[in-house]
Amino acid sequence: MFVEDLHKALRRGPERVAQPLLPPQYGVEADLLRGRVHEFCGPARRVLALLLMQAGALRGSGPDGPPATRAMPSGPMDGRDLQATPAHPADGTPPDWFAEPPPGGATSFAPAPRKGAFPASSPAPPSASVLWIVPGWLPGRLYPGGVAGFIDPGALILVEAPRAPDILWTMEEALRSGAVPLVVAELAEPPQLTPVRRLHLAAEAGMARRGMASAPLGLLLLPDKGGAPGVESRWWMEYRPEGWLLSRLRARSAPPRDWRLPLPTTELRWQL
Helix, strand or coil: CHHHHHHHHCCCCCCCCCCCCCCCCCCCHHHHHCCCEEEECCCCCHHHHHHHHCCCCCCCCCCHHHHHHHECCCCCCCCCCCCCCCCCCCCCCCCCHHCCCCCCCCCCEECCCCCCCCCCCCCCCCCCEEEEEEEECCCHHHHHHHHHHCCCCHHHEEEEEHHHHHHHHHHHHHHHHHCCEEEEEEEECCCHHHHHHHHHHHHHHHHHCCCCCCCCCEEEECCCCCCCCCCEEEEEEEEECEEEEEEEEEEECCCEEEEEEECCCCEEEEEE
């Protein structure tokens, strides 16, 4: 079950944390397993998306595979000052997750796809299971090398969109193709209702086209409190001195609710 998988992955967090980091009954299974389009917002929205990917429910390998051990670094999320390592970063995000690649290094990004890049006859990629779309004009983008000890970078297809309309267009085409089970789109501001409705319809079309048991999952990552209309659910995560705060702001099947995720101190190592 999705909740159980996520629960197991989060329990492989700080070695000194014996209790579960999240209660198993918090509604995300009912909300996300239906697929379609949901919203993650707040300063740690990307961390929440990566936690879901790391849980194994949204990629081919399950969460019970051999875990890798790595240090939990701390520092600014946008990578502009990688030498600064405060004990508690602004959102609890390791700096190398969202840093720019080193000079001369590979970016692991693909340009925005052309029209017809997701034809109905194209097979689903055998290993990649997540399409992550970012605004090409903004800094602080996801760096696959930085998350290699947390998730498999080979599971990511990273798309750099040159214009804001290209982000939603790429997401819609990817959902309609059904080629990947998860499509993540980073947006600078909430979209209108009509584009969100188109994304829902595209996800349903992708499910029918591939004969899938559930529709592909689309995640809209938005700053601040978000506010995308028409989404199935809206989740917020931010860093607090005592750890991450996860909030369900809106869901069709459950009321708003908060959970606290303990965050390790810098001397602890995470079992991821």
